[in-house]
Amino acid sequence: MAGKSRISRDEVARIAALARITLGDDELTHLAGQIDGILDAVAVVQEAAGTDVPAMSHPLEISNVTRPDLIRPSLTPEEALSGAPASEESRFRVPQILGEEA
Amino acid sequence: MALSYDDVVARYEPSLGLEVHVELNTETKMFCGCATVFGAPPNTQTCPVCLGMPGALPMVNEKAIESTIRIGLALNCAITPKSRFARKNYFYPDMPKNFQISQYDEPICTNGYLDVEVETDEGAKTFRIEIERVHMEEDTGKSLHVGGATGRIHGAEYSLLDYNRAGIPLVEIVTKVVSSTGKYAPEVAKAYVKELRDILRSLGVSDVKMEQGSLRCDANVSLAPIGSGKLGTRSETKNVNSLRSVERAVRGEMIRHAGLLDKGERVVQETRHFQEDTGATRSGRSKEQAEDYRYFPEPDLTPVAPDATWIEKLRSELPEKPSVRRARLQALWQVPDKEMAAMVNAGAVDLVEETVALGADPTKARGWWLGEISRLANEAEVELSSVSISPKEVARIVELIGAGELTDKLARQVVAAVIAGEGDPDSVIAAKGIKVVSDESSLIAAIEKAIADQPETAEKVRNGHLPAAGALIGAVMKETKGQADAARVRELLLGQLGQA
Ligand SMILES: [Zn+2]
Numbered sequence: 001m002a003g004k005s006r007i008s009r010d011e012v013a014r015i016a017a018l019a020r021i022t023l024g025d026d027e028l029t030h031l032a033g034q035i036d037g038i039l040d041a042v043a044v045v046q047e048a049a050g051t052d053v054p055a056m057s058h059p060l061e062i063s064n065v066t067r068p069d070l071i072r073p074s075l076t077p078e079e080a081l082s083g084a085p086a087s088e089e090s091r092f093r094v095p096q097i098l099g100e101e102a
Numbered sequence: 103m104a105l106s107y108d109d110v111v112a113r114y115e116p117s118l119g120l121e122v123h124v125e126l127n128t129e130t131k132m133f134c135g136c137a138t139v140f141g142a143p144p145n146t147q148t149c150p151v152c153l154g155m156p157g158a159l160p161m162v163n164e165k166a167i168e169s170t171i172r173i174g175l176a177l178n179c180a181i182t183p184k185s186r187f188a189r190k191n192y193f194y195p196d197m198p199k200n201f202q203i204s205q206y207d208e209p210i211c212t213n214g215y216l217d218v219e220v221e222t223d224e225g226a227k228t229f230r231i232e233i234e235r236v237h238m239e240e241d242t243g244k245s246l247h248v249g250g251a252t253g254r255i256h257g258a259e260y261s262l263l264d265y266n267r268a269g270i271p272l273v274e275i276v277t278k279v280v281s282s283t284g285k286y287a288p289e290v291a292k293a294y295v296k297e298l299r300d301i302l303r304s305l306g307v308s309d310v311k312m313e314q315g316s317l318r319c320d321a322n323v324s325l326a327p328i329g330s331g332k333l334g335t336r337s338e339t340k341n342v343n344s345l346r347s348v349e350r351a352v353r354g355e356m357i358r359h360a361g362l363l364d365k366g367e368r369v370v371q372e373t374r375h376f377q378e379d380t381g382a383t384r385s386g387r388s389k390e391q392a393e394d395y396r397y398f399p400e401p402d403l404t405p406v407a408p409d410a411t412w413i414e415k416l417r418s419e420l421p422e423k424p425s426v427r428r429a430r431l432q433a434l435w436q437v438p439d440k441e442m443a444a445m446v447n448a449g450a451v452d453l454v455e456e457t458v459a460l461g462a463d464p465t466k467a468r469g470w471w472l473g474e475i476s477r478l479a480n481e482a483e484v485e486l487s488s489v490s491i492s493p494k495e496v497a498r499i500v501e502l503i504g505a506g507e508l509t510d511k512l513a514r515q516v517v518a519a520v521i522a523g524e525g526d527p528d529s530v531i532a533a534k535g536i537k538v539v540s541d542e543s544s545l546i547a548a549i550e551k552a553i554a555d556q557p558e559t560a561e562k563v564r565n566g567h568l569p570a571a572g573a574l575i576g577a578v579m580k581e582t583k584g585q586a587d588a589a590r591v592r593e594l595l596l597g598q599l600g601q602a
Binding site: 076089 | 128129130134136137143144145146147148149150153155161162163164165166167184186192193246248249258260262263264400401403404405406407408
């Protein structure tokens, strides 16, 4: 498994673009190798499960864990914003969103 | 030069796909207990779950599941025995988690349909709109773009986020490809959204206010040459926030696509934004490039497996379908097709039904809502249901006319005063001293004066030309300032002129 490239530099560049992260050429090469390493490590798990084991999305065989439609106290705006790097007019302030229209 | 719509549909066949998002009117959000009040001050309805804080775990609102199943059942869908939530990953600040919890390959309802009626050249025709899926997800926060022009992202210096809306239960209803509508595509699209809105309203699951965004429509449109048997490239128009806009957006996109195809250019598969002021659309981001949501099953939520008995109970408790109800009321009230359609278009059916339930004659109730009250609503540019007169007040006015205590003309004054906020009909009548002139001696005096003033007209009536009486009755009504009962005036007048 190791050594065989699972993720190309182009793919890293694309994911970075989706995440609005600017990466330099050397960073792309570096990260492509690193992500490969991570995928290799995770791939070991795939060997443990045979084709007879159905895919699962939750570790417990339970369904319908729900709550009644009853209001619970929310945070105050001050509490909600207390961890925000920047805020204004009781709102979270974020950097300009580039390249898109709303 | 812009193509004419007739020219477009003579050569091209449209296909539609409609995605409707509806915000449920639950008390709390989809995955947390935060309230969902519209217009609350910013960030007063948030908690660690809907702010996506580390370690916070979502839990599904059971009312939201119930509402979604009821929507699915009303749309003739199959309910999936075991459906799952999925994460839709994207990097955009309107969701603090960097993903939206939605449903992907296992939606809760699938394969339904909704029949809608559209007026065609050959009369009313039913179009069956097939429903691909109905699924649950959560709404996003609201962004406010600061700097640049008119709140648009383009040129904005930064954005401000309010997460009150983030996490409100949202149901997405997606149609299969709708073809074979031909030139009626815009009307079919509008009729579908309208019928869907009526169904959602009858279910009581949403406020369905397009202007407040609790019901939103995205319209996918594509064109192909007639007879080609192919599907063209589609564009997706977002931001369509009124029924009229649905129709305009579809028609506008059909004309735009045809213009491109005529020039041998290709239609770009992209998201476009509807411009309410011009009716045109403008390009948003290109889908081919931006869409990569990397869906995967939501590990923090368990599957939804609704009990079959519960589903059957919900099915048995569904309200009467709006279309069935309309047919029943039309037969009950004996309303011609055209007038029923006018009543539906004006949003008057509920109002007339309530007025009739309070004892008014259906024809009279309809007459007032579609006549004078509609006229005043149009003048004020508001929906009929927003006019400040209640079915109870209209029923009372109809009752007073029936008892001879109001003429139609006086009743119109009363209606105007009630709408102007001067009180209920009885207090308006008392305050204004409105009463039908029933003192016959003063009526007879007015009639004699009219005959004296218009001797030639009176002579015609005497000679049996009854339509001429109208001018004399008019003069009497004017003399009595509209307070006389026109029917009684006519009776007395004809008596005076030997025609009774
Ligand atoms: Zn919350």
